[in-house]
Amino acid sequence: MARIEVHKDHCKGCGLCIDICPVNVIETSKEINNLGYHPAQYKGEGCTGCTLCFYTCPEPDAIVVYRKD
Amino acid sequence: MAQLKDVLKKPSSFYDEFLRKPDNYQQDTHYCPGCGHGILHKLIAEAIEDFGIKDRTIMISPVGCSVFVYYYFDTGNFQVAHGRAPAVATGIKRTHPDAIVISYQGDGDLAAIGGNNILQAANRGENITVFFVNNAIYGMTGGQMAPTTLLGQKTMTSPYGRKATWEGYPMKVSELLSTLEAPAYVERIALTNGKNLMKARKAVRKAIQAQIDGKGFSLVETLSMCPSAWRMTPVDAKKWVEEAMMKTFPLGVYKDVLDEREVGSWHRALETVPIEKYHEILGLAHEGMEVEGDVESVPKIFRNPKVLIAGFGGQGILLLGQTLAETGMRHGWNSTWIPSYGPEMRGGTANCHVKISSDPIGSPVVSEPNILIAMNKPSLERFEKDLAPGGLLIYNTSMIDIKPTRTDIEILPLPATEMADEIGSLRVANMVIIGAVLEKTKILQKDVVLDSLNAVVKHKKFIPMNSDAINKGMEYARNYKG
Numbered sequence: 185m186a187r188i189e190v191h192k193d194h195c196k197g198c199g200l201c202i203d204i205c206p207v208n209v210i211e212t213s214k215e216i217n218n219l220g221y222h223p224a225q226y227k228g229e230g231c232t233g234c235t236l237c238f239y240t241c242p243e244p245d246a247i248v249v250y251r252k253d
Numbered sequence: 254m255a256q257l258k259d260v261l262k263k264p265s266s267f268y269d270e271f272l273r274k275p276d277n278y279q280q281d282t283h284y285c286p287g288c289g290h291g292i293l294h295k296l297i298a299e300a301i302e303d304f305g306i307k308d309r310t311i312m313i314s315p316v317g318c319s320v321f322v323y324y325y326f327d328t329g330n331f332q333v334a335h336g337r338a339p340a341v342a343t344g345i346k347r348t349h350p351d352a353i354v355i356s357y358q359g360d361g362d363l364a365a366i367g368g369n370n371i372l373q374a375a376n377r378g379e380n381i382t383v384f385f386v387n388n389a390i391y392g393m394t395g396g397q398m399a400p401t402t403l404l405g406q407k408t409m410t411s412p413y414g415r416k417a418t419w420e421g422y423p424m425k426v427s428e429l430l431s432t433l434e435a436p437a438y439v440e441r442i443a444l445t446n447g448k449n450l451m452k453a454r455k456a457v458r459k460a461i462q463a464q465i466d467g468k469g470f471s472l473v474e475t476l477s478m479c480p481s482a483w484r485m486t487p488v489d490a491k492k493w494v495e496e497a498m499m500k501t502f503p504l505g506v507y508k509d510v511l512d513e514r515e516v517g518s519w520h521r522a523l524e525t526v527p528i529e530k531y532h533e534i535l536g537l538a539h540e541g542m543e544v545e546g547d548v549e550s551v552p553k554i555f556r557n558p559k560v561l562i563a564g565f566g567g568q569g570i571l572l573l574g575q576t577l578a579e580t581g582m583r584h585g586w587n588s589t590w591i592p593s594y595g596p597e598m599r600g601g602t603a604n605c606h607v608k609i610s611s612d613p614i615g616s617p618v619v620s621e622p623n624i625l626i627a628m629n630k631p632s633l634e635r636f637e638k639d640l641a642p643g644g645l646l647i648y649n650t651s652m653i654d655i656k657p658t659r660t661d662i663e664i665l666p667l668p669a670t671e672m673a674d675e676i677g678s679l680r681v682a683n684m685v686i687i688g689a690v691l692e693k694t695k696i697l698q699k700d701v702v703l704d705s706l707n708a709v710v711k712h713k714k715f716i717p718m719n720s721d722a723i724n725k726g727m728e729y730a731r732n733y734k735g
Contacts, residue, residue, distance in 0.1 A: 194280050198287035198487040204447060236447045238261040242291025245280055249261040
C-alpha cells in the first residue's frame with residue numbers, strides 16, 4: 185500500500201499537492217504549524233504512490249512518498 | 254526515463270540542515286509558498302543524487318531570489334555577480350573539465366543584465382548546464398517588468414500592461430539560443446501538471462547528462478510560478494503559467510543534437526603547459542635568462558626595488574617599467590609590472606609599478622616605492638610623499654620647475670628630456686632615466702638591460718640610440734654632486 189507522510193512543520197500550505205493529487209487524498213489541516221501556515225495532511229488512505237505531490241512540492245523535506253509499503 | 258525510487262524523500266544532494274539560513278528554520282527554503290524555484294531545486298537535487306555526481310558538481314548561484322542556491326545544495330558553490338554566471342561557469346569548467354558545472358539563473362539575471370554572457374557562452378558551446386528560470390517578472394525586488402514579461406502583463410514598472418511599441422516583445426531565450434550552431438540541447442519546460450512535471454524531470458536529467466557525456470552546452474528554460482509578485486494564490490499561479498505564459502512561451506524541445514554528437518566531443522581537456530615552455534611561448538627564451546645578480550654590492554634599500562614611474566602618456570613611462578621588470582627577470586629574480594591605463598593614455602598622467610625581488614612577490618602594487626621616477630610636475634607633486642625614507646627620487650628637471658621638499662630621501666635631478674633631445678630623439682628620455690637608475694642602485698647590469706631591450710622594443714633600429722642614452726644617464730648620475 186502506498187502512502188505519503190507530510191512533515192507538517194516544513195509545509196508552507198501552498199496547496200499545490202492538494203491541487204495535483206489525482207485521487208484527492210490530501211487536504212488542508214486546521215492546525216497552524218511552526219511556520220504559521222495551515223499545512224497539508226494525508227487523509228489516511230487511498231494513496232496510489234503516483235509521486236506527483238512529491239515533485240510539485242517546493243519544499244525539500246515537506247513530503248515523503250512511500251510507493252510500496 | 255529513469256526509474257522512480259520506492260521511497261521519494263529529500264535528496265541527499267541537499268544539505269541535511271540549511272545552516273547558512275540566518276534564522277531557526279533551517280529545514281525550509283527561503284522561498285515563498287508555491288514558488289517554482291523549490292520545485293526545480295528538487296528535480297536538480299534528485300538528478301545529482303541519482304547520477305552520483307554530488308562530489309564533483311559546482312552550482313553557480315545568480316542574483317535574484319535564487320541567490321541563495323548555495324544555502325541548499327551540498328555541492329561546490331559559487332555566488333556570482335549579476336548575469337555573470339555563464340562567464341564564471343566557463344572559467345570553472347575550463348580549468349576543472351571534470352567538474353559538473355551548473356549555472357542557475359533567473360530571467361532578470363540571464364535575459365537582461367547577463368544577456369550577452371549567456372549568448373557568448375552558448376555560442377562557444379561551453380560544456381555546462383544552464384537552468385534558466387523564467388517567471389516573467391523581477392520577483393526579488395518586488396515585481397518589476399522583466400525582459401520576459403508578457404504583452405499586456407501589468408507589473409510595478411508596466412502598470413498599464415506591457416506594450417510592444419513601448420517596451421518591446423517578451424524575449425524568447427530558448428528560440429534565440431536554438432538558432433546558434435553550438436548548443437547541444439535546449440528545451441522549455443513548465444512546473445505545472447503531472448505531465449509537465451515528468452517532462453521537466455526528464456529534461457533536467459537530460460541536460461545534466463549532456464554535460465557528463467561531454468556533448469556541450471545545454472539549457473533548460475523553466476516556466477515558473479511567482480505567486481507573490483504575480484499577486485496570485487499558488488494554484489492560480491500555476492493556471493496562469495498554463496493559460497497565459499505557455500501561449501507566448503510554447504513548451505518543447507528547441508534544439509537537440511545530442512544523438513549526433515559523440516561522447517566527449519565537446520569535452521575540453523585542460524592543456525597544461527610546462528613552466529619552461531612559458532618563455533618560449535612568450536618569445537622571451539634566449540640566452541641571458543640565467544644571469545645571477547651580484548646583490549652584495551648593492552645598497553640594502555635597493556635590493557628589492559619597488560619602483561613607481563610616473564609622467565605624461567607618451568614619455569615612455571610604460572616601456573621604462575617594462576624594461577626594468579624584464580631586466581630583473583633576466584637576472585633570475587621575480588619581477589612584476591603593472592601599468593595604469595585610462596584617460597592618461599591621452600596625455601594625462603600615466604604611471605606604472607615595478608617590483609623586482611629575489612623572494613616571491615605577493616602583490617604587484619607599489620604603495621610605498623623605494624625608487625620614484627617623476628617625469629613631469631604633477632607626478633612629483635602627487636607621489637613625492639609616498640617615497641620610503643632613504644629612497645631614491647629621480648626627477649626630470651626639463652619638465653619640472655619645482656623642487657622636492659623631502660629631506661629624508663636621496664634626490665637626483667636629471668634633465669632627461671633635454672639630454673634625450675641632444676642624443677637625437679625626445680623619445681629616449683626614458684632610457685636616460687634607466688641609465689641613472691643603473692648607476693645609482695647598482696642592482697641591474699647594463700648588458701642585461703640591453704638584452705631586455707631587444708625583447709621589449711619593437712623597432713630594433715632605435716636600440717643603438719637607446720644604448721647611447723643609457724650611457725649618458727649613467728655618466729650624468731656618476732658625476733652628479735648633490
